[in-house]
Amino acid sequence: MTRWVRFRKGDAVGFGTLDGTSIAVHAGDMFAHPQATGDTYALDDVALLMPCTPGKVLGMWRNYRALNHKNGVSDPVDPLYFIKANTSLADPGTTIRPPTGFSGTVIFEGELGVVLGKQATAVDPDAAEACIFGYTCVNDVTATEPLQDTVFPHWTRAKGFDTFGPLGPCIRTDLDWRAAHVRVLLDGVERQNYPLADMVMSPATLVSRLSWDMTLMPGDVIAVGTSVGVGRLKPGCTVSVEIDGIGALTNRYG
Numbered sequence: 001m002t003r004w005v006r007f008r009k010g011d012a013v014g015f016g017t018l019d020g021t022s023i024a025v026h027a028g029d030m031f032a033h034p035q036a037t038g039d040t041y042a043l044d045d046v047a048l049l050m051p052c053t054p055g056k057v058l059g060m061w062r063n064y065r066a067l068n069h070k071n072g073v074s075d076p077v078d079p080l081y082f083i084k085a086n087t088s089l090a091d092p093g094t095t096i097r098p099p100t101g102f103s104g105t106v107i108f109e110g111e112l113g114v115v116l117g118k119q120a121t122a123v124d125p126d127a128a129e130a131c132i133f134g135y136t137c138v139n140d141v142t143a144t145e146p147l148q149d150t151v152f153p154h155w156t157r158a159k160g161f162d163t164f165g166p167l168g169p170c171i172r173t174d175l176d177w178r179a180a181h182v183r184v185l186l187d188g189v190e191r192q193n194y195p196l197a198d199m200v201m202s203p204a205t206l207v208s209r210l211s212w213d214m215t216l217m218p219g220d221v222i223a224v225g226t227s228v229g230v231g232r233l234k235p236g237c238t239v240s241v242e243i244d245g246i247g248a249l250t251n252r253y254g
Contacts, residue, residue: 004134015051056217056220056221059081059223061080067228075200110230112196116132140159166249170246187238194228
């Protein structure tokens with residue numbers, strides 16, 4: 001089991017592998033032959049950051065059969081996706097901030113994030129699998145009203161407010177995603193619990209199909225979509241996205 005993390009210790013930012021409560025510090029490039037330095041830090045002595053710094057985050061829509069069935073819509077033939085601004089990204093443990101001047105509904109969406117480890121341009125599904133570095137947790141926070149505009153649904157605005165994209169707490173490189181579930185707890189109460197195996201398009205399929213639209217780069221993230229149970233965030237609440245084998249991505253809203 002390999003879990004990669006990024007962290008801040010004092011004024012320095014580093015990365016390494018997490019084993020229990022200890023981080024083995026590495027140097028170089030996480031995605032290209034990182035080298036262990038021999039140093040270790042206790043997890044309690046550092047602040048965890050988002051485990052990568054994506055150039056872009058691509059979010060999927062209608063990629064779970066159960067939610068499509070509930071909403072009375074068909075499974076998509078092609079990936080339906082949006083780009084989430086990289087300025088919306090947030091670290092584990094930080095506060096998700098309500099947008100300035102916006103008084104509408106803000107919801108959580110617990111999701112699996114696919115982290116690219118290699119450049120992918122027009123790759124087939126077999127080659128796409130080798131481009132996946134690992135998996136992380138994503139909270140695709142969304143303001144709902146901008147999506148309800150009948151003239152032009154504002155996907156970029158709804159998904160792109162500052163702090164609307166928490167990632168973490170780590171990247172798990174050897175995750176058996178087919179056997180895992182996504183759980184979301186809101187103030188300790190389970191609100192989402194769904195199997196990743198219910199995906200319409202698998203991670204490798206998504207990497208392949210998207211790579212024909214645009215080049216995917218190391219560190220980019222594909223949020224594979226969410227299923228039933230999304231709900232409203234209220235000021236002061238705590239939301240935690242948990243995936244078997246990855247851990248819990250916990251943030252406060254307010």
